[in-house]
Amino acid sequence: MDTTIATFENDVINASMLAPVLVDFWAPWCGPCKTLGPMLERLEAEAAGKWKLVKVNVDENQELAQHFQVRSIPHVIAFADGQAVDQFIGVLPEGQLREFLDKLVPDGADAERRAAHAAWEAGNKDEAIDLLKTALAIDPGFDEARLDLIGWLLAEQRIDEAREEDKLLSPKTTQGIDARYNALKTELDAADAAADLPPADALIDAVNQNPDDLEARFALANRLIAGRDYAGALEHLLAIVVRDRSFMDDVGRKTMLSVFELAAHQPEVVSQWRRKLSAAMN
Numbered sequence: 001m002d003t004t005i006a007t008f009e010n011d012v013i014n015a016s017m018l019a020p021v022l023v024d025f026w027a028p029w030c031g032p033c034k035t036l037g038p039m040l041e042r043l044e045a046e047a048a049g050k051w052k053l054v055k056v057n058v059d060e061n062q063e064l065a066q067h068f069q070v071r072s073i074p075h076v077i078a079f080a081d082g083q084a085v086d087q088f089i090g091v092l093p094e095g096q097l098r099e100f101l102d103k104l105v106p107d108g109a110d111a112e113r114r115a116a117h118a119a120w121e122a123g124n125k126d127e128a129i130d131l132l133k134t135a136l137a138i139d140p141g142f143d144e145a146r147l148d149l150i151g152w153l154l155a156e157q158r159i160d161e162a163r164e165e166d167k168l169l170s171p172k173t174t175q176g177i178d179a180r181y182n183a184l185k186t187e188l189d190a191a192d193a194a195a196d197l198p199p200a201d202a203l204i205d206a207v208n209q210n211p212d213d214l215e216a217r218f219a220l221a222n223r224l225i226a227g228r229d230y231a232g233a234l235e236h237l238l239a240i241v242v243r244d245r246s247f248m249d250d251v252g253r254k255t256m257l258s259v260f261e262l263a264a265h266q267p268e269v270v271s272q273w274r275r276k277l278s279a280a281m282n
Helices: 008-017 031-047 062-067 094-104 108-121 125-138 143-155 159-166 179-194 200-209 214-226 230-243 251-262 267-281
Strands: 021-026 052-057 075-080 083-089
Touching: 008 021, 008 052, 008 075, 008 108, 021 031, 031 052, 031 094, 075 094, 083 094, 108 125, 108 143, 125 143, 143 159, 143 179, 159 179, 179 214, 179 251, 200 214, 214 230, 214 251, 230 251, 230 267, 251 267
Parallel strands: 021 052
Antiparallel strands: 021 075, 075 083
16 A cells, blocks of 8 residues: 555554554655565465555655655664554565564454454444453453453443453553553542442532532542543532642542543543643642
C-alpha cells in the first residue's frame, strides 16, 4: 500500500492499533530500495496479516519525509499502537530483518488483546470480553489485558465478574502507583458502595438541605461514578475539596484524580474540572 500525508493517519496510525505497520520510505531512483522493497513485500505476504507494509515515495511526499527526519533511504519505521516504536536505515540481511520483525509482531496473548480491542470498537462486546479471557488464559500475568477486562466488565455492569478479576491482578499493579488501576478501583468501589447507599434522590435532597453534609456528597458522588456520570460526580467531589481538604484523608481530591482517568474519553470534561480543581487548590 502506498500512502500520502492525507491518508497517513488512517493507513498507519489507526491501522497500527490493530497490527504493527512498517513504513518504507523509498524513491524510484534509489538502488538499495529496489532490493529492500521486494524483500519486505515477500515477508509481508508470508506473515499473512500479522503486520502490514506501507510505502512512502519521498519524492512525492517530502513533508512526510521531513516530519520523520528521513535523510537517507531506504528508511523503515515501525509503528505499533499508534506510535513509532523502532526503525532502521539501509538494507538489512534477511536474517536480521526477520529478527526485527519478530520483536515487532505481538505474541499470542498480545495478539488476542489487539483482536479484543478491534471487536470492542466494532461493538462486539461479548466477543471482545471472550478474546481478553483467551489472552489471559495464554498469559495469566498480563495485567494490561486484565485491566482492560475489568473496565469492560464494569461498563457492562458485570460487577461481580469485575471484582473477581480484580483479585487476580499482580501486587506490582495493585500496590504500585498505577493511575489506571486506581481509577478502575475507584469505579469498582463506587459500584460496591452504590449497592448499599440510599437512592440518588434521597442523597440529592440531603445535599440540598445541608450543602456541608460531606458524607452525603461523597455518597452521591459514588452513585454518580457507578452510573458513569463523571461530570456530576466531579461537581460534588470538588465541593468536598473546597469545604474540607481533611475530610476522609483528602478523599475529594484523590477521587477526582481517579475520575479524570476514568473520563479520559471525555477530554472536555476532564479539562474543565482540572482547571476548577487547580483554582480551588491555589
